[in-house]
Amino acid sequence: MSETRDTRLPFSLEPVLVGLLFGSIGLFGVIYGIGEWAPELASRHGAGIDAMMTYLMVTTGAMFLIGHLAMALFIWQGSRRTRISHRLASPRFEKRLSIALGVLMAVVAEGGVVAIGLPVWNEYFMAEAPPDAVTVEVVGQQFFWNVRYPGADGEFGATDIQLMDDVVNPIGLDRSDPAAVDDIVWLNEIYVPVNRPVRVVLRSKDMIHSFFLPHLRVKQDVIPGMVPELVFVPTREGTFELACAELCGLGHYRMQGFFHVVSDAEFTSQLERLASEQ
Ligand SMILES: [Cu+2]
Incomplete structure (x- = not known):
């Protein structure tokens, strides 16, 4: 009987340190992750994206912390045993517990993201642009953002690849097209x-x-041959960075634009200024 008893070893520092190491990885990871990571929000749909990110960070952070603290506890407890004198659970129970915890984690993390994220996805990608929407075309190239407004007629003029000239006509606008006459073409400023x-x-x-646009929680790959559209509502005036988030060549780092969210009056006067400089 005495051979099978779970005899205790005397206190030793090593398991305490290893346990503390795992415990502090969990604690440090969570404390470090609590900080404010995203720039201050400036769009309507972005609140939903932030809610989804917060949910994901809190749930996975809690799992991470609980996992590491449990590991620290088991290291400490197990280290004082001389032998494995009894099983904690049957193999069957272990298997069921593993499956249950895996499913629980998937439901909590992924299910929550889908539940919070789907309405945002629908607003962001599936919504038709309302009639009062301001339309702007943005054409990426190494290493600029060409910006075009349709002008008073609300229609973009035709473009032709034969007319492209990096200096005078970067998007190949065909000025002989009546719809192109009032188009405003500009660089890096929206x-x-x-x-x-x-x-x-x-x-x-x-x-x-x-x-x-990190402040507006807007990110969309721009692929030659495809014309993706985005609809979103800026909610805060200011000048926000427009970055290229795809490594697109040696000058990728300087492919930077500026997204100016301004009052209605300021918007009208800026467009008039840009139109006069065409
Ligand atoms: Cu780029």
Whole structure:
């Protein structure tokens, strides 16, 4: 009987240190992750994206912490045993517990993301642009963002690859097309009015770029041959960085634009200024 008893070893420092190591990895990971990571929000749908990210961080952070603390506890407890004198559970119970915990984690983390994320996805990708939306076309190229407004007629003029010239006509606008006469073409600066839906039509001239507005929680790959559209509502005035989030060549780091969210009056006057400089 005495041979099978779970005799205890005297205290030793090593398992305490190993246990503490795992415990602190869990604690440090969670404390470090609690910080504010995203830039201050500036769009309507972005609140949903932030809610989804927060949910995911809290649930997975809790699992991470519980897992590491449990591991620290087991290391400490197990280290004082001289032998494995009894099983904690039957193999059958272990198997069931593993499956149950795996399913629980998937349901909590993935299920929550789908539940919170699907409405945002629908608003962001499936919504039709309302009639009062401001339309702007953005054409990525190494290493610029070409910006085009349709002008007073609300229609983009025709473009032709034969007319492309990196200096005078980067998007190959055909000025003989009546719809093209009032088009405004500009570089790296986008102006939009605050609290009105913006419809961004994206194209690429050469390779994959990614249209990324971190403050507005907007990110969309721009692929030659495809014309993805985004509809979103900026909610805060300011100048926000437009970055290319796809490594697109040696000058990728300087493929930077500015997204100016301004008042209605300011928007009108900026467009008039850009039109006068065409
Ligand atoms: Cu790029």
